[in-house]
Amino acid sequence: MRVSEVGEFGLIARVAARLGAPAPPAGPGDDAAVVPTPSGYVIATTDLLVEGRHFRFDWSSPYDVGRKAAAQSLADVAAMGAVPTALLVGLACPPSTPVELAEGLADGLRDECAEVGAVVVGGDTVSATEVCLAVTALGDPRGAAPLTRSGARPGExxxxxxxxxxxxxxxxxxxxxxxxxxxxxxxxxxxxxxxxxxxxxxxxxxxxxxxxxxxxxxxxxxxxxxxxxxxxxxxxxxxxxxxxxxxxxxxxxxxxxxxxxxxxxxxxxxxxxxxxxxxxxxxxxxxxxxxxxxxxxxxxxxxxxLRPPGLPGPTAAAPGGWDHFRAP
Amino acid sequence: MRVSEVGEFGLIARVAARLGAPAPPAGPGDDAAVVPTPSGYVIATTDLLVEGRHFRFDWSSPYDVGRKAAAQSLADVAAMGAVPTALLVGLACPPSTPVELAEGLADGLRDECAEVGAVVVGGDTVSATEVCLAVTALGDPRGAAPLTRSGARPGExxxxxxxxxxxxxxxxxxxxxxxxxxxxxxxxxxxxxxxxxxxxxxxxxxxxxxxxxxxxxxxxxxxxxxxxxxxxxxxxxxxxxxxxxxxxxxxxxxxxxxxxxxxxxxxxxxxxxxxxxxxxxxxxxxxxxxxxxxxxxxxxxxxxxLRPPGLPGPTAAAPGGWDHFRAP
The missing domain is CATH 3.90.650.10 (PurM-like C-terminal domain)
Structure with missing residues (x-):
């Protein structure tokens, strides 16, 4: 069976089943993970962005792509009710990539982080045939309980x-x-x-x-x-x-x-x-x-x-939702 | 100027200069970042692995690639003197990828994490033309000061x-x-x-x-x-x-x-x-x-x-060191 046949959410469900369910409160499908620390927890989330799929350099400058890439992960942290603190960025790109492109991405990542007082603390660079950005954001819940997807109650x-x-x-x-x-x-x-x-x-x-x-x-x-x-x-x-x-x-x-x-x-x-x-x-x-x-x-x-009820995947209630592995 | 002309360490130096130096104790080039938390800090590191460059599925099973990918990042955490606690994994792959490949990767990631008591807590999946894994590891220093590269002293x-x-x-x-x-x-x-x-x-x-x-x-x-x-x-x-x-x-x-x-x-x-x-x-x-x-x-x-002394990049003292953007 191919990834395209099970779709993004089918793939996530299959992989998550093999990994075992993370400890509550947050699991696969939530905006970000909740990682226990000795004194509380840290919020962590990873996103991948691939040229031609998530961004196009003929439409967006490297600086804009950097800002957008940071925004995507920083927003996931905010959606857990936390304050973003740090970004780690992996950059895969062809050796022929102009250095100015990487510098523009870095400037955009830096400036979007500055909006929330976060900083880029680390990363990795490797050679690849297409430009791919891997952005991990960390956040501090400042003592608040993480806001997951499972807490909505009738009357709210x-x-x-x-x-x-x-x-x-x-x-x-x-x-x-x-x-x-x-x-x-x-x-x-x-x-x-x-x-x-x-x-x-x-x-x-x-x-x-x-x-x-x-x-x-x-x-x-x-x-x-x-x-x-x-x-x-x-x-x-x-x-x-x-x-x-x-x-x-x-x-x-x-x-x-x-x-x-x-x-x-x-x-x-x-x-x-x-x-x-x-x-x-x-x-x-x-x-x-x-x-x-x-x-x-x-x-x-x-x-x-939802059809089938409670299962991840395309549903009757969610027309137009994006699946990375299926045609829209 | 192209990335291949400045090389991996040249690219990192240029990007790091634009990002501003992270707060001590660890900076670009160390195994992992040291991210302050309200009560101490968390260790964090990101690595990218690209098919054909970092692994080959004709040489290694997806399970082995998963274990190796996890090992690379978990070792970075250990190299800071910390205990790895969590992994986040981004998987970019073509829609034609067999689901079994993703499942094998997941099994390997899970089992390597189990060696150190860590768990895979989150991730992302996207479509791409080549298989790329982005692995982020987090760690707990258990109260110890982070072990960076700058502390070696004569006589040791x-x-x-x-x-x-x-x-x-x-x-x-x-x-x-x-x-x-x-x-x-x-x-x-x-x-x-x-x-x-x-x-x-x-x-x-x-x-x-x-x-x-x-x-x-x-x-x-x-x-x-x-x-x-x-x-x-x-x-x-x-x-x-x-x-x-x-x-x-x-x-x-x-x-x-x-x-x-x-x-x-x-x-x-x-x-x-x-x-x-x-x-x-x-x-x-x-x-x-x-x-x-x-x-x-x-x-x-x-x-x-080292030539030039103290600067990152290929040095007389480091023959054979790997540069992702140059020929070996």
Whole structure:
């Protein structure tokens, strides 16, 4: 059997099964790992970015790619409610690569880290036929419990910090030949709301993740892990992120906005918007899932129960979610 | 200018200069980074392994590649005097990759981690044209100060735990068509002396690193960072690692043996052998460097002062050291 036949989430499930389940609280599929230390724990996450798949140097400068690569991993740390502290970066590239390209990447990595007070502390360089970046981010939870995907409970509100869909809208413009403008910039260099992670942790958030695969797909993971139905109000979402088509809002990843759940009665902190609510999963109605209410939502984006319930992988509730090994 | 023109160490120096120097105690070029936490620090290191360059599936099973990939990073943690605790693994591979290959890699990673009580806590999978593994290891120094490359002082002894040269001898056999035997096994699956790292830290070692580029090359880094001359006794080295040609002993990497320095009067712990001594660097004689004494050492392996002194990069003292971007 080939990797393309089981898909990204099938592959992860198979590999994770052989590795044995990590100790709680976080497991495979969460934004980042929670590694115990003598006095608490450290948050750690690794991401790979491959030229031509995750970035294109004809669309983005090496500096922008460096910033985006750092942002992706730093946002994973923030999505656990932690403060990013350090980055390790592996760079695989052909020997013919211009030195200026590596220097531009380094500048971008450094400057994105500076946004959160983190530093690049180590790395590795090797020869390869294509440019590949391996970025590992570490973070400090500052004493807060890690925010996983399994804590959402009925009665809570679904909240968003930062944006969704702008990067995907920018990608569509780039594909159409547009090279400038705020949405194109949002694709080249996302601006995750890093500070909202620790703020939401202190405010009592029960689940949190960064939207990297698309809102419906990523909320599907929360619904599965928490055993609930997440209802998104498309009108509230449109108001929170104006100027973006509802399809991009619901299926676009890579803005690395943070989406989570807050207990009833907790006012959303500054910069955080309520975009929906958590409902009990009714087994008779198909169990856990994501559904979209509000005006002018195309039928294929209205969500539904997860199929099969609780399993990772493409689901009825997650159209457009990204699978690295399947065609979109 | 191309990466091939500045070489691996030139590239690292240029990138590190742009990133700004990490806070002491460890910097670029050390085995691993030292990341402060609220109550101490965590050790962290990233390595990339690319198919066809760092491993070949016609020579090694996916299981062996997984073990070797884990060993490389776990040894870096041990070389800081710390206990490895967790691994994060990024896997880039073509969609046509057999699922069994990924599963074999996972089994190998898991079993090598089990040797030291570490676990695979997270990772990432992406599509690429070639198989690339990005392995990040974290470690706990258990209260000991990190063992960097800059602490060697004149009068100390140079000590070795584990082996050197066996992996390189095995690679030579594989290139000659031999497919079985203990040296071939040593290349396929190195067995770093993980426990010796924390043991040497407690014994008062002043510098420690794992030999991944070759003994002369890696001792050259210690000599440069510590400003000393390291004298290796080829006869003591031969006695410590019998059955291996002196060229492989002095230039072969990838056994991930640990080499370090112990203060005068400190008896080497069990499993640790004295293979040389630390001398003051005489500026009139060329300054810091590595020299090899003892019988039957070819002239090109007798070492000498570092040229240019103290700078990273190929040196007169480090023949055969591996540069990922230059021809050997």
């Amino acid at each position: 509100s679904v909240v968003l910090a930062g944006t969704v869909g702008r990067s995907a809208a920018g990608l569509e413009l780039l594909l159409a030949g547009v090279r400038e403008g705020p949405l194109v910039d949002a694709h080249r260099r996302p601006t995750p709301p890093y500070g909202a992670g620790p703020v939401l942790a202190r405010a009592g958030a029960t689940a949190l993740l960064d939207v990297s695969d698309g809102l419906l797909a990523d909320l599907g993971h929360v619904a599965a892990a928490s055993g609930v139905v997440l209802e998104v109000d498309a009108d509230a979402l449109r108001a929170a992120v104006p100027g973006v088509d509802v399809r991009h809002l619901l299926t676009g990843g890579e803005d690395h906005g943070l989406v989570g759940t807050l207990p009833a009665g907790v006012a959303p902190p500054s910069g955080v918007t309520v975009i929906g609510r958590v409902l009990a999963a009714d087994p008779a109605a198909g169990g856990p899932g994501v559904r979209v209410v509000g005006g002018n939502v195309p039928p294929d984006l209205r969500g539904g129960p | 002894s140079v000590v070795l735990a584990g082996t050197v040269g066996r992996s390189a001898a095995g690679l030579e056999l594989l290139l000659a068509g031999v497919r079985e035997g203990p040296l071939v096994d040593a290349h396929r699956r190195p067995t770093p002396p993980y426990g010796a790292g924390p043991v040497l830290a407690r014994a008062g070692a002043t510098a420690l690193l794992d030999v991944s580029d070759g003994l002369l090359a890696d001792l050259g880094h210690v000599a440069a960072a510590s400003g000393v001359v390291l004298e290796v006794d080829a006869d003591a080295l031969r006695a410590a690692v019998p059955g291996v040609d002196v060229r492989h002993l002095l230039t072969g990497g990838e056994d991930h043996g640990l080499v370090g320095t112990l203060p005068a009067g400190v008896a080497p712990p069990s499993g640790v052998t004295v293979i040389g001594r630390v001398l003051a660097a005489d500026p009139a004689a060329g300054g810091p460097g590595v020299r090899v004494v003892g019988g039957n050492v070819p002239p090109d392996l007798r070492g000498g002062p």
